Amino acid sequence: MRNGIKREDIELLAPAGNWECLRAAVANGANAVYFGVEKFNARARAENFHMSELPEIMSFLHMYGVKGFLTFNILVFEDEMKEAQELIEACIDAGVDAVIVQDLGLVKLIREISPDFPIHGSTQMTITSPEAVEFTKPFGLERVVLGRENSLKEIKVIGEKAKLPMEVFVHGALCVSYSGQCLTSEMWGGRSANRGECAQACRLPYDLIVDGMQKEMGNVAYLLSPKDLAAIDLVPELIEAGVTSFKIEGRLKSPEYVANVVSKYRAAIDRYFAGEEAAPSEQDIRELQQSFSRGFTHGFLKGTNNKTLLDGTFPKSRGVYLGTVKKVLKHAVLVELNAPLKRGDGIVFDAGDPTQKEEGGRVYDILSRGKKVEGEVENGLYEIVMGRNDVNLQRINVGDRVWKTNDPELDKRLRKTFETDKPYRTFPLAVHVVGRLGEKLSVTWVDKTADHAVTVKSEMPLEAALKRPLTSELLYEQLSRLGGTLFSLNAQDLTTDLDGDLILPVSELNRMRREAVEQLLHLRTKPPVYQKRHVDVYADVPAKQPVDKPLLTALCRSLEQVEAAAQTDVDFLYADFEFVKQYPDAVKLAHRYGKPIGIATMRIHMPDENGVLALIARSKPDAILVRNTGALYYYMSRRGEMDIPLIGDFSLNVANHKAVSLFLECGLKRVTASYDLNIQQMVDLLGKTDASKIEVVIHQHLPMFHTEHCVYCTFLSPGTDHTNCGQPCESHRVSLRDRVGFSHPVRVDTGCRNTVYNAIDQSGAEYLNEFIKLGVGSYRVEFLEEEPERVKEVIDLYRRALRGEVSGTHVWRTLKATNQLGVTRGQLTK
Template identity: 85%
Template sequence: MRNGIKREDIELLAPAGNWDCLKAAVANGANAIFFGVEKFNARARAENFQMAELPEIMAYLHMYGVKGFLTFNILVFENELEDARELIDACIHAGVDAVIVQDLGLVKMIREISPDFPIHGSTQMTITSPEAVEFTKPFDMERVVLGRENSLKEIKKIGEKAKLPMEVFVHGALCVSYSGQCLTSEMWGGRSANRGECAQACRLPYDLMVDGVQKEMGNIAYVLSPKDLAAIDLVPELIEAGVTSFKIEGRLKTPEYVANVVSKYNAAIERYFAGQDTGPTEVEVRELQQSFSRGFTHGFLTGTNNKQLVDGSFPKSRGVFLGTVKKLLPTGVLVDITSPVKRGDGIVFDAGDPTQKEEGGRIYDILSRSKKVEGEVSKGMYEIVMGRNDVNLKRLHVGDRVWKTSDPELDRRLRKTFETEKPYRTFPLSVHVSGKLGEKLSVTWVDKQANHAVSVPSEVLLETALKRPLTAELLHDQLSRLGGTIFHLEAHDLTVDLEGDLIVPVSELNRMRRDAVEQLVFLRSKPPIYHHHDINVYADAPKSQPVEKPLLTALCRSLEQLEAAAQTDVDFLYADFEFVKQYPEGVKLAHKYGKKIGIATMRIHMPDENGVLALIAKSKPDAILVRNTGALYYYLSRRDEIDIPLIGDFSLNVANHKAVELFLATGLERVTPSYDLNIQQMVDMLSRSNAANMELVIHQHMPMFHTEHCVYCTFMSEGTDHTNCGTPCETSRISLKDRVGFSHPVRVDTGCRNTVYNAIDQSGAEYLSEFRSLNVGSYRIEFLEEEPERVKEVISLYRKALRGEVSGTHVWRTLKATNQLGVTRGQLTK
């Protein structure tokens, strides 16, 4: 125990994309594993397990005292609820220790199926504040996985206020966007990150455009590609901040990676509880880098440092920095080596432009002054000789950086940890032996770690010993022969209570030992029992109410847009401004024109940001557009003092009727469907919901990335965060130009977070007649950079379409004709 915390209170949680990864995690000290099956998980590209394997997986893990969590961390569409129910049933029957869930509609369904089956709120729930944790409590969730953007100070504050176990990512790839709030893959490639199909648009090169002019960036092109998280040196601070589960990212990684990272973090946790306040060694860090690294960072754990988060010069794993090319030679290169390297290691030559083919391969020889060097070298000038067909030496340059991308010897060592027939770990038994003449020998075996006990009697009666009677030493010798099993027996854990000199055959002792082990393994592998109800997933689907005159609403991002929209016949306005100080003015302006107005909260809610929510309420809007569960809880818990109608926005990720019902039941007046839904999925959900309470966004620039990483601060300032950046966002406008030539605007919110919007506005106008027939209650148009006249034109076109005066197709075609960037029908494509 240390600081009142026991080692068993801390969980090391490892990823597993297949059986080898699972075994590597168990072998190297993981306390729990998270894994996915063939569907419904956020790593659709991983090998994944099959649903039919769940009993075998859980029996295997439980045998070793390891927990197994199934990832169900995607949005579930209406037509998938029945399949989702089937998977939850399978998890309950197999004894899965918890499901990691994103979709609150799924949470509702799980609680209908079982009141006690454990649920973990995934990082895709975007839980970043004590209020967001409080929002989950009515659903009896066992723990929450905090957003990767929370700092140690914030984590501690959340833990102290919310008092729910917290799981935090400590190692692996970082998403530049808030998890659950990235729409880029879905927008550009039809592959939704909320559906486990991330296309990694953040890892692509972009040109930085400042006020329409390209900024010269040298070899910096990957402006949204963060380094990898490595918090191994922060293990003590994380434990003391109240983190109970240390989560390692990597279900797409190799078993060697899993073995490496799990073993290193296990050692760091053990050091803490042994009172050894030493950080990781140079060798440990280097080996972590070798398995996978885009460069290491603490992410946001030690606070925001935009300069350290993104390197910008390469988007993929580099491994270990080896040195710099000093001279080109006829058969190789002279390199100033700074890290250990040997024959057979893989290297790559980095000329500063990863978009071009890079030279690399295996090292054939290492020479010092023209003589071969055997073994490893670590520092100094050495000639690196590559295989003849591996590297085109003519493409290398003096000054190229050299990276060690693979170390076969390290991989072999890591594989040995889990490619073995021996048990990965053994557990202590305590054994009590008792008996007297003419009765059966009784042996009670206690599995101390699992707290299981079995008693195995002899099949023969005890007799008087003529020679070698049963003694503690003889009994320990026979009963401790547990090699090849998951148990061990120490001499001090054996107690003997025998009356007189007695004997049974050795063969009988061996049988009793084997029988006891078999029973104890069975008890370990037995699934836990949860309550379970058979349900009809659509039993709670309400009937739709007729809507005579649906609302047309408009969201504006400037006072000029707001004034233009207020002069139209739009029914309701929203203000989504960068600066809080403009909110009262926006409300006053709308009311001047006799319009009602709602103010949008920020998309993210952090500890200490309640002041912004209070200012929104103080502005006395007619409604609040709520974008996260933290803000929702804040307003719901203050109903006595803040009695303002609440409307749920797209970022609440409503994708099925159960999520609709959950949010309406909390007190929302309307909810906005997730942008992940295509037209058929939208129709499916609307058909099973009271669509009168739904607000559909039918025209907008898709908000693709939403990120704590500030592009303005990183590339237009000498500062590191909002406290010292000089606010370049107030004087310039940035956009990111992609490979196709589109420039995607980057905007800053009140919390200095960036949103990258799609360059092309999109329209769902041609589906208006279908939505009208489903009795949708409200339709929203969202503006980004449009001039006032454009605002009026767009609103007028949609009003005519709603009245049936023009077709929806006419609307988007007209907009296409008047907008040089064109229009895409985006996420509403059939």
């Protein structure tokens, strides 16, 4: 125990995309493993397991005292609810220790099936504040996985206030967007990140457009591609901040990666509890970089520092930085090394443009002043000889950076940890032997770590010994022969209660030992028992309420847009501004024209941001558009003093009727369907719920990335965060131009978070007739940078379509004809 924290309270949680990774995690000290099956997990590209393998997986993990968590961290569409039910029931039967869940509708379904089956709130739930944790408590979540944007300071505050076990990512790839709030893959390719199909648009190059002009950035092109998280040196601070589970990212990574990272963090945690202050060694860091690294960062754990989050010159793993090219020789390259290198290692020469083919291969020889050097070298000038067919020396230039991309010796050492016939771990036993003349020998075996005990009796009675009676030494010699099993026995853990000189055949002692091992193994692998009820997933589908006249609402992002929209026959307005100080003016302006108005909260809610929520309420809007569960809990818990209607926005990720039901039960007046739904999925949802309580966003610029990383601060300021950046966002307008030539606007919210909006408007106007038949209660049009006249024109078109005066196709075609970028049909496309 250290500082009141016990070693067994800290969990090291490892990823596993296949059986090899699973074994590597167990062999190298993981306390728990998370994995997915072929459907319903956020790593669709991983090899993944099959549902039929669940009993085998859990038996293997439990045999070693390791927990197994199934990742169910995606949105579940309406037509998948029965399949989701089947998978949950299979998890319960197999004894899965918990499911990691994103979809609150799925949480509701799980609780209908089982009141005690453990649920963990995924990082995809975007839980970043004590209030967001409190929101989950009525649903019996065992723990939450905090957003990767939370700092150590915030983690401590959340832990102290919310008092629920916290899981935090400590190593691996970082998403630039908040998990659960990235819609880029959905927008550009119909591959939703909320469905495990991320297309990694953040790893693509972009041009920075400032006030309409391209900014010269040199070889910095990867403006949204973060380095990889590495918090191994922060292990003591994380433990003391209240983190109980250290999560390693990497279900798409190799078993060598899993073995490497798990073993390093295992050692760091053990050092802490041994009272050793030693930081990870340079070799530890290099080996972590070798397995996978885009460069290492603490992410946001030490607070926001926009200057250290990304490198910008490459988007993929580089490995270990070796040095730079000093000279290109006839048959070799002279390199100033500052990290170890040896024959057989793989290297690559980085000329600063990773989009082009890069030279690289295996090191054939290393020379110092023309003489071969054996073994490993570092720190100094060396001639590196490559295979003649591997590298075109004419394409290598002085100044090119050199990276070690592969270390076969390290990989071999890591594979040895899990490619073995020996047990990965052994567990200590305590054995007590009781013997009386004429009675059967009774041996009780206690599995000390699992708290299991079995008693095995001899098949024949004990006889008086004429020679070689049973002694503690003889019993220990036979009963401790546990090689090849999971168990071990120390002499001091064997106790005896023998009445006189007694004898029993050695073969019988051996049989008793084997039987005890078999029984203890059975107890270890026996699945935990949870309650399970069979439910009809559609038993709670509500009756439809007729809609005489559906609402047309407009979301505006400036006072000018509010005034323009207020002059139309729109039914309801929303204000979503960069500066909260303008909200009272927006409310007054709307009311001057007799229009009700709601104010949107920020999409993210951090521990110190309740003041913004209070200011929204003090502006006296007619409703609040709630975008996260932290804000929802804040307003729910203050109903007596703030009796303002609440409307749920798209970012609550409502994708099925159970999620609709859950949020309406929490007091929301209506909810906005998730942007992840295409037209068929939207129709399915509307058919299974009271569509009069649903708002559909029918026109908008899709908010693709929502990120703590500030493009303005990073590239337009010498500062590191909002305290010293000089607010370039107040005097400049930035967009990111993609490879196709579209410029995607970047806007900043009150919390200095950036949203990258799609350059192209999108419209679902063609589906209006279908939605009207299904009884949708509210349709929303969203604006971004439109001028007042354009705002009026768009609202008029949609109003006429709702009245049946023009077709949805006419609306779409008209918008396309009058917008130079055109309009896509967006996420609603079939």
